[in-house]
Amino acid sequence: MSQRSSFFQDVYEVVMLIPPGRVTSYGAIGKYLGMSSSARMVGWAMNSAHTLPHVPAHRVVNRIGVLTGKFFFETPNRMQELLEAENIEVANDQIQNFTDFFWDPVKELL
């Protein structure tokens, strides 16, 4: 994967591989790309991902399941609505039973 245009592309691919009804964390993606300590970069990549059409950024949250990037969406409620549309429980901008919905690319894609 890596060594392409940007590792951004890899982030987009992983995010697009997230199954419906599942979510993952920035750190998990970073770890899958070999940069577990650079979770910030994953979030930064999501900033650019906002310009792309089919990148489900709403399925990417921080390690505790909080919708930290909801304000980056068209509307703050958009992220929660998209998650709820996939049967993911969201309360107070935080995913309920996060570990149950958590999808780890390192373990699932391996």
Added chain:
DNA sequence: GATGTGACTGACC
């Protein structure tokens, strides 16, 4: 070419 910033994470006090 250097500096600042950011949708995070892990460790320390």
Added chain:
DNA sequence: TGGTCAGCCACAT
């Protein structure tokens, strides 16, 4: 048990 500090890499100015 909970809040605070510093590290991390890539991109924009």
